[in-house]
Amino acid sequence: MSNNKKVKEVMVDIFKFPHIPYWFTIKQAMVIIKKSFVEGEKLFYPPVVFVFDEKYNLMGSFLPSDIIRGLEPKIMKPKIMLDEVASVDIENAMSTFEANLFSEESKKLAEKPVSEIMVTAKLFVSPDDSIIKAAFLMVHHSKVALPVLENGRKFIGVIRMLDVFNEISNILLES
Numbered sequence: 001m002s003n004n005k006k007v008k009e010v011m012v013d014i015f016k017f018p019h020i021p022y023w024f025t026i027k028q029a030m031v032i033i034k035k036s037f038v039e040g041e042k043l044f045y046p047p048v049v050f051v052f053d054e055k056y057n058l059m060g061s062f063l064p065s066d067i068i069r070g071l072e073p074k075i076m077k078p079k080i081m082l083d084e085v086a087s088v089d090i091e092n093a094m095s096t097f098e099a100n101l102f103s104e105e106s107k108k109l110a111e112k113p114v115s116e117i118m119v120t121a122k123l124f125v126s127p128d129d130s131i132i133k134a135a136f137l138m139v140h141h142s143k144v145a146l147p148v149l150e151n152g153r154k155f156i157g158v159i160r161m162l163d164v165f166n167e168i169s170n171i172l173l174e175s
Contacts, residue, residue: 005167007134008127011148011157019050019155022059022115026070029114033064048145050155051118058147058155060118070117071106072097124149125159135164 018036020029029049037047051059100106124147125134134146138161148157 005131006127007125007129007131007148007159008157010131010163010167011127011159012163014050014056014148014155014157017050017158018048019052020114022051022053022113022118024114025111026067026114026117027110029062029067030110033067037064049114050121050147050158051114052155055153056155057153058121058124058149059115060120061147062114062118066117066119068101070112071109072101121147124152126150126152127156131159131164131167134159135161135168138164 018032020032024032032049033047036049048061048063050061053059123137123141123143125137127148127150137143137146144161146159147155148159150156
């Protein structure tokens, strides 16, 4: 096996991985996450959803935790450092979090577009990049998946750490 395998040989096609347009609401994103990661017969890992524009240019991504943070922003910002807070304060914070999370205000926040909770995409690979480059970027930036962009813009797929690991381990185990 060659160690110069390209990303396009390993990536998951974008139409086989959860992704949504930026104008979808958080509520719609919740449905996509449930169908893709929770209830689906095929478990996608990692549980990241990518966000694109009208021309399928990548804009960003979000995780299920970003949705929860978006539904209850008061308690989640600034982040509570659990190891720095007394257990009594944690219980109070959790009670407040629970009360706010299931409030009418959170239901209204669920109508916001996902573009308000997504993390802007800054890191990607191209289809002709090597899996070694993808591995390097993932390891050095603590990513479990990277979007694959054609011409630095058009979103065409996803390369996952599990796939990169599988390829690298195949090479090493053949030696």
